[in-house]
Amino acid sequence: MTTLYATLGVESDATLDEIKRAYRRGAMKWHPDRNPGRETEAHLAFQEIRDAYAILSDDEQRRIYDDVFAQEMRRWQAELAEQEAQEHAAQREAQRVAQEHYEKMVAIAMRFADDGHNRDVLFGVLLGQDCEAELAARIADSVWALQESRRAHAEAAEASGPDVAPEEPVNAAPHGEDARRTNRHPGAFESFWHGLFGIRS
Template identity: 70%
Template sequence: MTTIYATLGVQSDATLDDIKQAYRRAAMKWHPDRNPGREAEAYAAFQEIREAYAILSDAEQRRVYDEVFAQEMQRWQTERDAQEAQEREAQRERERIAQEHYEKMVAVAMRFADDDHSRDVLFGVLLGRDCEAELAARIADSVWALQEARRASVVTAEVPDTEVASTPEATQPQHQPSAFESFWQGLFGLRQ
Protein backbone atom coordinates (compact mmCIF):
# COMPACT_ATOMS: atom_id res chain seq x y z
CA MET A 1 0.00 0.00 0.00
CA THR A 2 1.58 3.27 -1.13
CA THR A 3 1.24 6.18 1.24
CA ILE A 4 1.23 9.84 0.32
CA TYR A 5 4.51 10.09 2.21
CA ALA A 6 6.00 7.57 -0.21
CA THR A 7 4.52 9.53 -3.13
CA LEU A 8 6.61 12.51 -2.07
CA GLY A 9 9.55 10.38 -1.00
CA VAL A 10 9.60 11.41 2.67
CA GLN A 11 9.25 9.59 5.98
CA SER A 12 6.09 9.86 8.06
CA ASP A 13 7.90 12.04 10.61
CA ALA A 14 9.12 14.54 7.99
CA THR A 15 9.04 18.24 8.84
CA LEU A 16 7.13 20.79 6.77
CA ASP A 17 10.43 21.95 5.24
CA ASP A 18 11.27 18.35 4.27
CA ILE A 19 7.86 18.01 2.66
CA LYS A 20 8.27 21.27 0.69
CA GLN A 21 11.71 20.24 -0.59
CA ALA A 22 10.46 16.78 -1.57
CA TYR A 23 7.48 18.33 -3.34
CA ARG A 24 9.70 20.66 -5.39
CA ARG A 25 12.01 17.78 -6.40
CA ALA A 26 9.11 15.47 -7.34
CA ALA A 27 7.23 18.24 -9.17
CA MET A 28 10.29 19.07 -11.25
CA LYS A 29 10.90 15.42 -12.04
CA TRP A 30 7.30 14.63 -13.06
CA HIS A 31 6.16 17.92 -14.59
CA PRO A 32 4.54 17.03 -17.96
CA ASP A 33 6.65 19.63 -19.80
CA ARG A 34 9.83 17.83 -18.63
CA ASN A 35 8.69 14.37 -19.83
CA PRO A 36 8.17 14.53 -23.60
CA GLY A 37 6.70 11.31 -24.96
CA ARG A 38 5.46 10.33 -21.48
CA GLU A 39 3.04 13.18 -20.90
CA ALA A 40 0.11 11.03 -19.75
CA GLU A 41 2.22 9.11 -17.21
CA ALA A 42 3.90 12.32 -16.02
CA TYR A 43 0.56 14.12 -15.68
CA ALA A 44 -0.87 11.29 -13.51
CA ALA A 45 2.24 11.25 -11.30
CA PHE A 46 2.25 15.05 -11.08
CA GLN A 47 -1.41 15.03 -9.93
CA GLU A 48 -0.62 12.47 -7.20
CA ILE A 49 2.30 14.60 -6.04
CA ARG A 50 0.13 17.73 -5.87
CA GLU A 51 -2.60 15.92 -3.92
CA ALA A 52 -0.06 14.45 -1.48
CA TYR A 53 1.49 17.86 -0.93
CA ALA A 54 -1.91 19.46 -0.38
CA ILE A 55 -2.66 17.04 2.44
CA LEU A 56 0.79 16.92 4.05
CA SER A 57 1.36 20.65 3.98
CA ASP A 58 -1.84 21.28 5.96
CA ALA A 59 -1.37 20.25 9.62
CA GLU A 60 -5.03 19.35 10.24
CA GLN A 61 -5.39 17.32 7.02
CA ARG A 62 -2.12 15.55 7.79
CA ARG A 63 -3.32 14.64 11.30
CA VAL A 64 -6.59 13.24 9.92
CA TYR A 65 -4.72 11.32 7.21
CA ASP A 66 -2.35 9.81 9.79
CA GLU A 67 -5.24 8.73 12.03
CA VAL A 68 -7.25 7.22 9.18
CA PHE A 69 -4.17 5.54 7.76
CA ALA A 70 -3.29 4.04 11.17
CA GLN A 71 -6.84 2.74 11.58
CA GLU A 72 -6.87 1.27 8.08
CA MET A 73 -3.49 -0.36 8.61
CA GLN A 74 -4.71 -1.88 11.86
CA ARG A 75 -7.90 -3.14 10.16
CA TRP A 76 -5.85 -4.50 7.25
CA GLN A 77 -3.43 -6.25 9.64
CA THR A 78 -6.34 -7.76 11.59
CA GLU A 79 -7.92 -9.05 8.38
CA ARG A 80 -4.57 -10.40 7.19
CA ASP A 81 -3.95 -12.17 10.51
CA ALA A 82 -7.43 -13.71 10.40
CA GLN A 83 -6.90 -14.86 6.82
CA GLU A 84 -3.52 -16.40 7.70
CA ALA A 85 -5.10 -18.17 10.68
CA GLN A 86 -7.83 -19.58 8.40
CA GLU A 87 -5.22 -20.75 5.91
CA ARG A 88 -3.20 -22.45 8.67
CA GLU A 89 -6.33 -24.16 9.98
CA ALA A 90 -7.29 -25.28 6.47
CA GLN A 91 -3.75 -26.66 5.97
CA ARG A 92 -3.94 -28.57 9.27
CA GLU A 93 -7.31 -29.99 8.22
CA ARG A 94 -5.93 -31.09 4.83
CA GLU A 95 -2.99 -32.75 6.59
CA ARG A 96 -5.32 -34.49 9.04
CA ILE A 97 -7.50 -35.80 6.21
CA ALA A 98 -4.42 -36.97 4.28
CA GLN A 99 -3.10 -38.76 7.37
CA GLU A 100 -6.44 -40.48 7.97
CA HIS A 101 -6.58 -41.55 4.32
CA TYR A 102 -3.04 -42.88 4.52
CA GLU A 103 -3.76 -44.85 7.69
CA LYS A 104 -6.93 -46.28 6.16
CA MET A 105 -5.07 -47.35 3.01
CA VAL A 106 -2.32 -49.03 5.08
CA ALA A 107 -4.96 -50.88 7.11
CA VAL A 108 -6.66 -52.08 3.91
CA ALA A 109 -3.35 -53.25 2.46
CA MET A 110 -2.45 -55.03 5.69
CA ARG A 111 -5.80 -56.84 5.73
CA PHE A 112 -5.31 -58.10 2.16
CA ALA A 113 -1.67 -58.97 2.83
CA ASP A 114 -2.72 -61.01 5.86
CA ASP A 115 -4.91 -63.01 3.46
CA ASP A 116 -1.73 -63.83 1.45
CA HIS A 117 -2.53 -61.64 -1.55
CA SER A 118 0.35 -60.57 -3.77
CA ARG A 119 1.87 -57.11 -3.97
CA ASP A 120 0.06 -56.47 -7.25
CA VAL A 121 -3.28 -57.32 -5.66
CA LEU A 122 -2.51 -54.93 -2.82
CA PHE A 123 -1.68 -52.23 -5.35
CA GLY A 124 -4.89 -52.86 -7.31
CA VAL A 125 -7.05 -52.84 -4.20
CA LEU A 126 -5.56 -49.52 -3.12
CA LEU A 127 -6.14 -48.02 -6.56
CA GLY A 128 -9.74 -49.22 -6.36
CA ARG A 129 -10.10 -47.36 -3.06
CA ASP A 130 -9.23 -43.98 -4.65
CA CYS A 131 -5.61 -44.06 -3.56
CA GLU A 132 -3.22 -42.15 -5.82
CA ALA A 133 -0.98 -44.45 -7.85
CA GLU A 134 2.30 -43.27 -6.31
CA LEU A 135 1.01 -43.62 -2.75
CA ALA A 136 -0.63 -46.95 -3.57
CA ALA A 137 2.68 -48.26 -4.93
CA ARG A 138 4.60 -47.13 -1.82
CA ILE A 139 2.07 -48.66 0.55
CA ALA A 140 1.84 -51.90 -1.44
CA ASP A 141 5.65 -52.19 -1.53
CA SER A 142 5.96 -51.49 2.19
CA VAL A 143 3.21 -53.83 3.30
CA TRP A 144 4.45 -56.55 0.96
CA ALA A 145 8.00 -56.16 2.35
CA LEU A 146 6.61 -56.38 5.88
CA GLN A 147 4.70 -59.55 5.03
CA GLU A 148 7.79 -61.08 3.41
CA ALA A 149 9.85 -60.27 6.50
CA ARG A 150 7.19 -61.88 8.68
CA ARG A 151 7.17 -65.01 6.51
CA ALA A 152 10.97 -65.18 6.56
CA SER A 153 11.06 -64.92 10.34
CA VAL A 154 8.42 -67.66 10.65
CA VAL A 155 10.40 -69.94 8.31
CA THR A 156 13.70 -69.41 10.17
CA ALA A 157 11.95 -70.01 13.48
CA GLU A 158 10.64 -73.36 12.18
CA VAL A 159 14.02 -74.59 10.85
CA PRO A 160 16.12 -76.39 13.53
CA ASP A 161 19.44 -74.76 14.41
CA THR A 162 21.43 -77.75 13.09
CA GLU A 163 19.95 -77.39 9.60
CA VAL A 164 20.59 -73.65 9.54
CA ALA A 165 24.19 -74.11 10.67
CA SER A 166 24.96 -76.63 7.92
CA THR A 167 23.90 -74.38 5.03
CA PRO A 168 26.63 -72.32 3.31
CA GLU A 169 24.66 -69.13 3.89
CA ALA A 170 24.73 -69.73 7.62
CA THR A 171 28.51 -69.53 7.72
CA GLN A 172 28.52 -66.01 6.27
CA PRO A 173 27.18 -63.20 8.40
CA GLN A 174 24.11 -61.62 6.84
CA HIS A 175 21.99 -58.76 8.04
CA GLN A 176 18.35 -59.72 8.03
CA PRO A 177 16.17 -56.64 8.16
CA SER A 178 13.61 -56.60 10.90
CA ALA A 179 9.95 -56.34 10.01
CA PHE A 180 10.07 -52.68 10.90
CA GLU A 181 13.14 -52.06 8.70
CA SER A 182 11.49 -53.80 5.76
CA PHE A 183 8.29 -51.84 6.24
CA TRP A 184 10.23 -48.57 6.58
CA GLN A 185 12.41 -49.25 3.53
CA GLY A 186 9.42 -50.19 1.43
CA LEU A 187 7.45 -47.19 2.55
CA PHE A 188 10.11 -44.63 1.77
CA GLY A 189 12.03 -46.49 -0.92
CA LEU A 190 15.24 -46.50 1.13
CA ARG A 191 17.62 -49.31 0.41
CA GLN A 192 21.06 -49.88 1.93
Protein backbone atom coordinates (compact mmCIF):
# COMPACT_ATOMS: atom_id res chain seq x y z
CA MET A 1 0.00 0.00 0.00
CA THR A 2 1.61 3.25 -1.17
CA THR A 3 1.63 6.09 1.35
CA LEU A 4 2.27 9.83 1.04
CA TYR A 5 5.50 9.25 2.93
CA ALA A 6 6.58 6.68 0.34
CA THR A 7 5.69 9.13 -2.44
CA LEU A 8 8.18 11.61 -0.98
CA GLY A 9 10.68 8.89 -0.03
CA VAL A 10 10.69 9.57 3.73
CA GLU A 11 9.81 7.59 6.85
CA SER A 12 6.50 8.09 8.64
CA ASP A 13 8.29 9.84 11.51
CA ALA A 14 10.16 12.27 9.24
CA THR A 15 10.61 15.84 10.46
CA LEU A 16 9.25 18.82 8.58
CA ASP A 17 12.74 19.70 7.35
CA GLU A 18 13.20 16.16 5.99
CA ILE A 19 9.85 16.41 4.24
CA LYS A 20 10.80 19.74 2.68
CA ARG A 21 14.12 18.42 1.42
CA ALA A 22 12.46 15.31 0.00
CA TYR A 23 9.88 17.46 -1.76
CA ARG A 24 12.56 19.62 -3.38
CA ARG A 25 14.46 16.56 -4.60
CA GLY A 26 11.34 14.97 -6.01
CA ALA A 27 10.10 18.16 -7.63
CA MET A 28 13.42 18.71 -9.37
CA LYS A 29 13.60 15.11 -10.53
CA TRP A 30 10.06 14.95 -11.93
CA HIS A 31 9.49 18.47 -13.17
CA PRO A 32 8.06 18.12 -16.72
CA ASP A 33 10.67 20.52 -18.09
CA ARG A 34 13.40 18.12 -16.94
CA ASN A 35 11.83 15.06 -18.58
CA PRO A 36 11.52 15.66 -22.34
CA GLY A 37 9.71 12.82 -24.03
CA ARG A 38 8.22 11.69 -20.70
CA GLU A 39 6.05 14.72 -20.00
CA THR A 40 2.90 12.76 -19.16
CA GLU A 41 4.64 10.43 -16.71
CA ALA A 42 6.58 13.32 -15.18
CA HIS A 43 3.48 15.45 -14.78
CA LEU A 44 1.66 12.68 -12.88
CA ALA A 45 4.65 12.02 -10.61
CA PHE A 46 5.19 15.75 -10.03
CA GLN A 47 1.52 16.22 -9.09
CA GLU A 48 1.65 13.29 -6.64
CA ILE A 49 4.72 14.79 -4.98
CA ARG A 50 3.04 18.22 -4.69
CA ASP A 51 -0.12 16.66 -3.19
CA ALA A 52 1.88 14.63 -0.70
CA TYR A 53 3.89 17.64 0.37
CA ALA A 54 0.77 19.79 0.73
CA ILE A 55 -0.65 17.35 3.28
CA LEU A 56 2.48 16.30 5.14
CA SER A 57 3.83 19.82 5.52
CA ASP A 58 0.66 20.90 7.34
CA ASP A 59 0.54 19.64 10.94
CA GLU A 60 -3.24 19.32 11.14
CA GLN A 61 -3.65 17.64 7.75
CA ARG A 62 -0.76 15.32 8.53
CA ARG A 63 -2.34 14.29 11.83
CA ILE A 64 -5.66 13.57 10.13
CA TYR A 65 -3.92 11.62 7.37
CA ASP A 66 -2.01 9.53 9.92
CA ASP A 67 -5.21 8.76 11.84
CA VAL A 68 -7.16 7.81 8.71
CA PHE A 69 -4.29 5.74 7.35
CA ALA A 70 -3.95 3.88 10.66
CA GLN A 71 -7.68 3.10 10.64
CA GLU A 72 -7.51 1.89 7.06
CA MET A 73 -4.51 -0.28 7.84
CA ARG A 74 -6.33 -1.91 10.74
CA ARG A 75 -9.38 -2.51 8.54
CA TRP A 76 -7.24 -3.93 5.74
CA GLN A 77 -5.34 -6.19 8.12
CA ALA A 78 -8.62 -7.45 9.63
CA GLU A 79 -10.00 -8.21 6.18
CA LEU A 80 -6.79 -9.97 5.22
CA ALA A 81 -6.84 -12.05 8.41
CA GLU A 82 -10.48 -13.01 7.79
CA GLN A 83 -9.73 -13.96 4.21
CA GLU A 84 -6.77 -16.11 5.28
CA ALA A 85 -8.89 -17.79 7.97
CA GLN A 86 -11.58 -18.61 5.42
CA GLU A 87 -8.99 -19.98 3.00
CA HIS A 88 -7.44 -22.16 5.72
CA ALA A 89 -10.88 -23.46 6.72
CA ALA A 90 -11.67 -24.27 3.09
CA GLN A 91 -8.34 -26.08 2.72
CA ARG A 92 -8.95 -28.15 5.86
CA GLU A 93 -12.43 -29.08 4.65
CA ALA A 94 -11.09 -30.05 1.22
CA GLN A 95 -8.42 -32.22 2.87
CA ARG A 96 -11.03 -33.89 5.07
CA VAL A 97 -13.27 -34.65 2.09
CA ALA A 98 -10.31 -35.97 0.09
CA GLN A 99 -9.23 -38.22 2.97
CA GLU A 100 -12.72 -39.62 3.42
CA HIS A 101 -12.96 -40.27 -0.33
CA TYR A 102 -9.58 -42.02 -0.33
CA GLU A 103 -10.47 -44.23 2.63
CA LYS A 104 -13.80 -45.12 0.99
CA MET A 105 -12.07 -46.08 -2.27
CA VAL A 106 -9.53 -48.23 -0.42
CA ALA A 107 -12.31 -50.02 1.48
CA ILE A 108 -14.19 -50.73 -1.76
CA ALA A 109 -11.07 -52.05 -3.45
CA MET A 110 -10.25 -54.27 -0.48
CA ARG A 111 -13.77 -55.71 -0.49
CA PHE A 112 -13.62 -56.65 -4.16
CA ALA A 113 -10.07 -57.97 -3.77
CA ASP A 114 -11.19 -60.18 -0.89
CA ASP A 115 -13.86 -61.58 -3.21
CA GLY A 116 -11.09 -62.71 -5.56
CA HIS A 117 -11.28 -60.06 -8.26
CA ASN A 118 -8.10 -59.07 -10.06
CA ARG A 119 -6.39 -55.71 -10.40
CA ASP A 120 -8.25 -54.66 -13.56
CA VAL A 121 -11.60 -55.31 -11.93
CA LEU A 122 -10.57 -53.24 -8.91
CA PHE A 123 -9.54 -50.40 -11.21
CA GLY A 124 -12.84 -50.51 -13.11
CA VAL A 125 -14.89 -50.61 -9.93
CA LEU A 126 -13.09 -47.54 -8.58
CA LEU A 127 -13.64 -45.65 -11.83
CA GLY A 128 -17.33 -46.48 -11.49
CA GLN A 129 -17.25 -44.84 -8.05
CA ASP A 130 -16.15 -41.49 -9.55
CA CYS A 131 -12.56 -42.07 -8.48
CA GLU A 132 -10.02 -40.08 -10.49
CA ALA A 133 -8.14 -42.38 -12.88
CA GLU A 134 -4.66 -41.83 -11.44
CA LEU A 135 -5.85 -42.41 -7.88
CA ALA A 136 -7.88 -45.43 -8.94
CA ALA A 137 -4.84 -46.96 -10.62
CA ARG A 138 -2.67 -46.32 -7.59
CA ILE A 139 -5.17 -47.84 -5.17
CA ALA A 140 -5.83 -50.82 -7.43
CA ASP A 141 -2.11 -51.52 -7.79
CA SER A 142 -1.51 -51.22 -4.05
CA VAL A 143 -4.47 -53.34 -2.97
CA TRP A 144 -3.68 -56.01 -5.57
CA ALA A 145 -0.04 -56.12 -4.45
CA LEU A 146 -1.21 -56.42 -0.88
CA GLN A 147 -3.54 -59.29 -1.73
CA GLU A 148 -0.77 -61.05 -3.65
CA SER A 149 1.53 -60.68 -0.65
CA ARG A 150 -1.10 -62.09 1.69
CA ARG A 151 -1.80 -64.96 -0.69
CA ALA A 152 1.90 -65.77 -1.02
CA HIS A 153 2.32 -65.70 2.74
CA ALA A 154 -0.65 -67.99 3.25
CA GLU A 155 0.60 -70.45 0.62
CA ALA A 156 4.08 -70.45 2.14
CA ALA A 157 2.67 -71.11 5.59
CA GLU A 158 0.47 -73.94 4.28
CA ALA A 159 3.31 -75.51 2.30
CA SER A 160 5.73 -75.48 5.22
CA GLY A 161 3.29 -77.27 7.57
CA PRO A 162 4.08 -77.99 11.22
CA ASP A 163 7.79 -78.60 11.73
CA VAL A 164 7.89 -79.79 15.31
CA ALA A 165 9.68 -82.98 16.40
CA PRO A 166 7.45 -85.51 18.23
CA GLU A 167 9.50 -85.30 21.42
CA GLU A 168 9.30 -81.50 21.56
CA PRO A 169 6.34 -79.90 23.31
CA VAL A 170 3.79 -78.41 20.99
CA ASN A 171 4.18 -74.94 22.45
CA ALA A 172 7.97 -74.88 22.10
CA ALA A 173 9.37 -71.65 20.68
CA PRO A 174 10.35 -71.94 16.97
CA HIS A 175 13.99 -71.91 16.08
CA GLY A 176 16.25 -71.77 13.03
CA GLU A 177 14.54 -71.12 9.69
CA ASP A 178 11.10 -71.60 11.30
CA ALA A 179 11.89 -68.83 13.79
CA ARG A 180 13.01 -66.50 11.02
CA ARG A 181 9.92 -67.33 8.98
CA THR A 182 7.56 -66.88 11.93
CA ASN A 183 9.12 -63.61 13.05
CA ARG A 184 9.68 -62.17 9.60
CA HIS A 185 6.34 -62.42 7.80
CA PRO A 186 3.93 -60.73 10.26
CA GLY A 187 6.25 -57.76 10.64
CA ALA A 188 6.88 -57.50 6.92
CA PHE A 189 3.18 -57.75 6.14
CA GLU A 190 2.28 -55.17 8.75
CA SER A 191 4.94 -52.78 7.46
CA PHE A 192 3.75 -53.28 3.89
CA TRP A 193 0.16 -52.49 4.87
CA HIS A 194 1.18 -49.44 6.89
CA GLY A 195 3.35 -48.16 4.07
CA LEU A 196 0.53 -48.42 1.54
CA PHE A 197 -2.31 -46.89 3.48
CA GLY A 198 -0.85 -45.25 6.54
CA ILE A 199 -2.85 -47.46 8.92
CA ARG A 200 -2.30 -50.68 10.83
CA SER A 201 -4.05 -53.86 9.87
